[in-house]
Amino acid sequence: MQNIIKSTYRFITSLRCAIVLLIVLAISSIIGTVIPQGMPDEAVIATYGRDSLKAWFITHLHLNDLYHSPWFQFLLTVLAVNIILCTVEHFPKTMKLWTHEHRDLSPERLKKFSLSREFKSDFGFKQTVETIRKVLGNRFGNIKEFNKPIDGQWGCIAHKGRFSLFMVYGIHLSIILILLGAFVGSVLGFRGMMTIVEGDSDNLVRLARKNKAIKLPFTVRCDDFRVEFYENGMPKEYISFITVLKGKMEVQKARIKVNEPFTYEGVTFYQASYGSLINEVTLVLTDPEAGKSWTVTVKPDKPAFLESQGITVHVLDFREDFSGFGPAVAVAIMEPNKKPEGSWILIKFPKFHGNRIGKYRVAVEDYKTIYYTGLQVKRDPGVWIVWIGFGAFIVFLFATFYWSYRNVWVSVVHDNDGTRVFMAGRSSRNSFAFEREFDKVCAEIMRAFSMMEAEGR
Amino acid sequence: MSSSFVLSLVTFGWLACSILYVSLMVYRKPFLGHVAKLSAFLVLFAHTAGLLLRWKESYDMGIGHAPLSNLYESLVFGAWALMAVYLFFEQKYGNPVFGAVPSLLAFLAMAYASFSPGVDSRIQPLIPALKSNWLIAHVITCFLGYAAFGVSFGISLVYIVKKKFPHSKLASLFTDMRVLEEFNYQTIMFGFLWLTIGIITGSVWANSAWGSYWSWDPKETWSLITWLVYAAVLHARSVRNWRGMRVAVMSIAGFGCVLFTYFGVNFLLSGLHAYATK
Numbered sequence A: 001m002q003n004i005i006k007s008t009y010r011f012i013t014s015l016r017c018a019i020v021l022l023i024v025l026a027i028s029s030i031i032g033t034v035i036p037q038g039m040p041d042e043a044v045i046a047t048y049g050r051d052s053l054k055a056w057f058i059t060h061l062h063l064n065d066l067y068h069s070p071w072f073q074f075l076l077t078v079l080a081v082n083i084i085l086c087t088v089e090h091f092p093k094t095m096k097l098w099t100h101e102h103r104d105l106s107p108e109r110l111k112k113f114s115l116s117r118e119f120k121s122d123f124g125f126k127q128t129v130e131t132i133r134k135v136l137g138n139r140f141g142n143i144k145e146f147n148k149p150i151d152g153q154w155g156c157i158a159h160k161g162r163f164s165l166f167m168v169y170g171i172h173l174s175i176i177l178i179l180l181g182a183f184v185g186s187v188l189g190f191r192g193m194m195t196i197v198e199g200d201s202d203n204l205v206r207l208a209r210k211n212k213a214i215k216l217p218f219t220v221r222c223d224d225f226r227v228e229f230y231e232n233g234m235p236k237e238y239i240s241f242i243t244v245l246k247g248k249m250e251v252q253k254a255r256i257k258v259n260e261p262f263t264y265e266g267v268t269f270y271q272a273s274y275g276s277l278i279n280e281v282t283l284v285l286t287d288p289e290a291g292k293s294w295t296v297t298v299k300p301d302k303p304a305f306l307e308s309q310g311i312t313v314h315v316l317d318f319r320e321d322f323s324g325f326g327p328a329v330a331v332a333i334m335e336p337n338k339k340p341e342g343s344w345i346l347i348k349f350p351k352f353h354g355n356r357i358g359k360y361r362v363a364v365e366d367y368k369t370i371y372y373t374g375l376q377v378k379r380d381p382g383v384w385i386v387w388i389g390f391g392a393f394i395v396f397l398f399a400t401f402y403w404s405y406r407n408v409w410v411s412v413v414h415d416n417d418g419t420r421v422f423m424a425g426r427s428s429r430n431s432f433a434f435e436r437e438f439d440k441v442c443a444e445i446m447r448a449f450s451m452m453e454a455e456g457r
Numbered sequence B: 001m002s003s004s005f006v007l008s009l010v011t012f013g014w015l016a017c018s019i020l021y022v023s024l025m026v027y028r029k030p031f032l033g034h035v036a037k038l039s040a041f042l043v044l045f046a047h048t049a050g051l052l053l054r055w056k057e058s059y060d061m062g063i064g065h066a067p068l069s070n071l072y073e074s075l076v077f078g079a080w081a082l083m084a085v086y087l088f089f090e091q092k093y094g095n096p097v098f099g100a101v102p103s104l105l106a107f108l109a110m111a112y113a114s115f116s117p118g119v120d121s122r123i124q125p126l127i128p129a130l131k132s133n134w135l136i137a138h139v140i141t142c143f144l145g146y147a148a149f150g151v152s153f154g155i156s157l158v159y160i161v162k163k164k165f166p167h168s169k170l171a172s173l174f175t176d177m178r179v180l181e182e183f184n185y186q187t188i189m190f191g192f193l194w195l196t197i198g199i200i201t202g203s204v205w206a207n208s209a210w211g212s213y214w215s216w217d218p219k220e221t222w223s224l225i226t227w228l229v230y231a232a233v234l235h236a237r238s239v240r241n242w243r244g245m246r247v248a249v250m251s252i253a254g255f256g257c258v259l260f261t262y263f264g265v266n267f268l269l270s271g272l273h274a275y276a277t278k
Ligand code: HEM
Pocket: A014, A015, A017, A018, A019, A021, A079, A082, A083, A086, A087, A090, A168, A171, A172, A175, A400, B227, B228, B231, B234, B235, B238, B239
């Protein structure tokens, strides 16, 4: 038992687990793009059949709402835990790199580096040391010296960018921040829709993915909704003009466009959809046999009573485009002691033979529609954490990729063979760029020597 | 001169460049390298001019917007980004022998954009959802990332050829394996950085347009998958010390994800980004 716990812990803290998680998350995400998301369980069963294996898998593993399913959220949690534990495990190693110095500056060791140089100096020991000190000091700032130059053996370490060792932690911390922000948003915030007819007001938000509504502490009235089109018929702008009300008091007016949301008391409104409802329709009813016509004006909540015929005319519904035939209204006619009859009446085709209810031919003489606006409504107190995470991620990614810990070791030896310089270098990444930098440092030292020569010393 | 005329010339320009780069591989004469490089810079210049001209033309039509809004424009910009990133790295590493794959891809993208009947090349006004400055930031950064992955794809192919046929004439052309491997790594890092910024700017944009910074739309999800694959490459390389062959294979798989994110999602899956199919 203890062993299982131990090996599980070791796996969760390992980088192998991280790579496995990244791959598992990638594969699960692929599944989510192939299986339609947001289909209710009943619809899945209706599509694939109650007894099909596919429907069983989809409904039991929540593949129809995969990204919000418990197991997917669990994977994300494990990812966060893994990142944190991996950091904790890894940190001492980085600290060791941070404090560790290769103090062994013997030429034998320096020669073993993959990046190393050796050259002779025609100048005295002291002059040579002085020159190297100056060049490295200029390039690297601080240098740390070992041995006094008098002993005929001098060495130093110069380094740059030691902080870069920690940048990778910044990347992972940013991921934690982003996940945390998403979590805070999903627990403390909400997301839903409001549809408001022009002139109406509302304070209820229907929540997405839940059969629930939230009551806002204020009311939103839609004063006007407009759609603008380009000359070629493409939509140009959807605009809702709204007023925020507290009780009866108008507290703020606003204009909401796509890409220009409006925020009030932490609740943000986005232009999401729109549509139109029938407001008033004028119908001409003809009785071909009697050769007579009647004109009535009907509103959805105000049926018209045609006294001479003893019937009531209702308008029930409206479609902007009825199966490609343009706008249509659903009209019903009721007569006492008879079954109500009704039909869709095509507005643009008054002669259409289907425009008929009972014995009457029905044509639309005029109609007025009214828009409703669909606003997406959101409160997300976690979004700032996500933004900070995003920003930090980019900064630390740059720092990780293009900043590195660079070390140069130098040893100057003076013995019977004269003065010799041994140099070695190592960088935590971008070894090519560092090779060039190392070459430059060597070249600079050489140049300093030749300048001394030119000065005739 | 209209932008569409300039851009169709550019299409043939990239064809010419890919022929030059391929003949450099076949005949292995250094002067061909110089000619190829010079022509690539010239065509890139013309390509840039074509894009700017199209931008100006849209303002002349009174519907001014950056030429980054539909499939045609994104293909044209994608080809531009691919060659711009490639030439940036070619300058840095001073070796023109990798140019065949990117210039061929650029030519194919341009040819598809210009000649496929399914791609509408007219300048169209912006629908409301696309009216945002984040659009420009999002498209440019994503394409820089995709372009770098395209270059890495080319290098990986070369790497595999050289590894499998170390004594072939073709292989003798390329610099040593270490340079190839480092070149590949640098382009992957560059691509990962820009794809990250691309996903983030897209997410900020989605938050202002749709009220949600992440909605698991298929295109979003596929860009996340691509990103995860390259994150796995970087981890495998830096922590498990994977090098050379394995990185090359993973980079090719990653570029497959890029292509699917770009084409597959538009044609096979539907979602918020489906406007890009017209
Ligand atoms: C599952 C959790 C993760 C763990 C345990 C983890 C762990 C690590 C470790 C140990 C390193 C190497 C540090 C070093 O070189 O000293 C690293 C590097 C890195 N990680 Fe992660 N990581 C995780 C997830 C991620 C994710 C999701 C991303 C972003 C997509 C990411 C991006 C990076 C990058 C960019 C590097 C630098 C790679 C390089 O040196 O080239 N990591 N990670």
